[in-house]
Amino acid sequence: MDSSVHVHVEDVRGEGLEPVLDRITGYGVTGVTVAAACRRTRDVTPHGASRMTVRGEGVHFTPPADLFGESRLVPPVQDGAGQEPLAALRRATAERGLRLHGWAPFLCGSALGEAGPGVAVRDCFGDPGATTDLCPSHPDVRRYAVALGRAVARQGVDSVVAEGLHFGPFPQGCPHERSFVPLGPMDAFLFGLCFCDFCLGRAADLGVNAEAARRECARIVGGVLDGDPPAQGEVTRAALTAYAGPEVVAYARARSETVTSLVSEVSAAVADEGSRLVFLDGTGAVKGHADGLPSPGLAAHDAWQLGVDLVALGDLVPSLGAFAYARDPARIADDVGAYRRSTGKDRDLRVVLRPGPPDTDSADRLAAKVRAVRAAGAGAVDFFAYGLLPYPVLDRIRGALAS
Template sequence: MFFKEVVASLYAWDLLDENVDHALDVLQRETRTNSTYLVALMHDEKRPLTDFYYPHNPRRKVYWTEDSRAYWRPSPDGYERIKPRLSDSDELAGTDWMQVLIDASRARGMSVGAELSHTWIDKERTRTELADCVQRDVYGNPFDGQVCFNNPDVRAYAKALYVDLAANYDIDYVMTCVRGFNPGRGEGADTELGRLVGTTHGGCFCDSCQARAEAHGVDWAALTERLRWLADGYDRFNHKQNFELRLLLASTANITSLLVELPELYAFLKFRADSLTEFFAEVRTAVKDVSPRTDLRLNHYAGHPELMGLDLRSVAKQLDSIRSSDYAEQSGDPARMEWKRGYLHNIRRTVGLDMYFLSAVSPRPKATPELVEQGVRISAECGADALTIGHYDGSWLDCLRAVKSGLDKVGIEIRPDLPMWQRAAPALDGNPPHEIVPSSRS
């Protein structure tokens, strides 16, 4: 059995604190890593994410990341209204960390890429001069940090980010795990019906979404009126709506019957999915125009992607590869590994056999070497073409070593000469990838 790559992520502060060559030495020796990527635009988050303190950072116990900062040198001419914000850190500012990782990785014969993480604009700006660029719920309230993919300025910014990295750096792929449409209350619901109804508190209902929906024949006024009635039910002082919602959730109704009953809800879900597919299609066209060899990769992390507007089958047609971001190992729960198996099967089923597919394992607490080894095996059994590590900065050494031992026990060879199995995805010709379904109510 063969994997093309073992891929590891690194952050700018990892390269600063541990020295890039030391980090790559450890990764090559303990995990057989032959590909790296920099989280080049990073959101606001404590590192390490899953433990109190770093397990092997020699300079600090924790690191508090800046909010949505870029750690390369953006080309100023490529951006319009929205521009990436650079680091304000005295330690990190002024260094092109993307180039640092490229130089060190290429010297070892590694492939190398960049990731644009969950949020692309800092909350300071989305709450002030860029407030019109964020998603809004059915009441008009903004979701901080979650940009709207139908906003023209956001689309221009997204294309500029990808093109900047693809055109100006010697990288093999650009990946993103950007948050899609806000799932509202659906993400935390414990039933399928609850998750579906909870999306009425999600995004997006902004002016840009209304304009795009109406241009495709959606009766936006009827749609928002009906969905607002459902959303009102979460407030017990809206007596009629609350009664209807509680009765619905206590009944034997299922998601199929609800979608038949409420075509507005289906139209809303379909509109969001088509919007994200259009968005990635525009990104693809922009990137391939400047760098046909650059791999477009999605870092897929959502357990229920449809709640965030992601139709994975459609979006996959605009990608070259996909990374599963399931980190079941770090739960410490062996039962969770069977969920991982099903998750990987669903991704492979959805994107097809020809898509280049990377599966992640997590050597972070509460992972054990046994679970990491099991994750390697499950990845192979579920049709992955490569392995990826999430993430080096919080990983204990025994669990890092388990990546290599897991590969050896299964008998997986690392073959970087294997093809990527890329498909040439068609660019859009000005039409949406699927017809946007209008509301049946007038």
């Protein structure tokens, strides 16, 4: 079974390339997935050079001039990128017979949202949403995503792992975010829909009354903000139709065309550079990130909420990935099985597990999850993330793969 460990460049810089790869090789994995680009985070790093690592937003390589020279959106460059850490990692993994995958968040980044006014999402009131969420309908954002895919592929990676190449949820976690108004799941979903001019136009081209959908969202969300009780229950198409009406559901479903066409463009560009795209659906991370206790709806069935049409992408993308952030191995098996049925049996499916908290409390539980992933038909399992976990937790990987 193909497998990898996610690492950050700061992990390698702090501990040394060879010691990090010695440990990772000892886990029995077949590859390394490196953060070729990173969003702004503050991480507790138990065995890093610093026990707290503040990561900047940007890429760990020099953006190629032919890709970004005329672009309105150019990724920030991380300190130390001139030392070519990805090239060094590529050479070292090749010497050890390990695959190297380049992982990058595509449509999230406050620096990009602030540098390019109008490229972030806009809510049903016409107000800017989180500057960290770039809108996949915007032409400049779409060109940026294609260029980023090409740029990561040029680092010589076996695959480009694209995270966030779809619409984001509401809220996605802006710094110092505050909301003292209780929003139900459906209210939050409506508040998170993008109604920028490009989204409105693309939906209208598909025959949706986009303006009517926007007005209805503004009426419902505005009422909750004014004190109406929030709606309860999970977001399903049937529940949303009853709550907000068919035009809103049609508008939400129309977003899948935006995402599907963008992923297709990025995949073609990555293939043109001699690599392959792994489209990583973020639904499982949204559902289980905080505590490993996702709501009952399976991730594959709820992916439409982020504009992800797994059936369509299964025909377009050679490899898809899913976050399995759940405590229960049986739930993971159900999630992976649903992805497999949606994407088709001939498509490579990678599943991301967390070896430690908040959803894995023992070596036995991790081993049970790996067995569940295998039994459900996934072809690869990846472990997140080397620098964030103590060594004893990382050591669980070896036994889980051997089991």
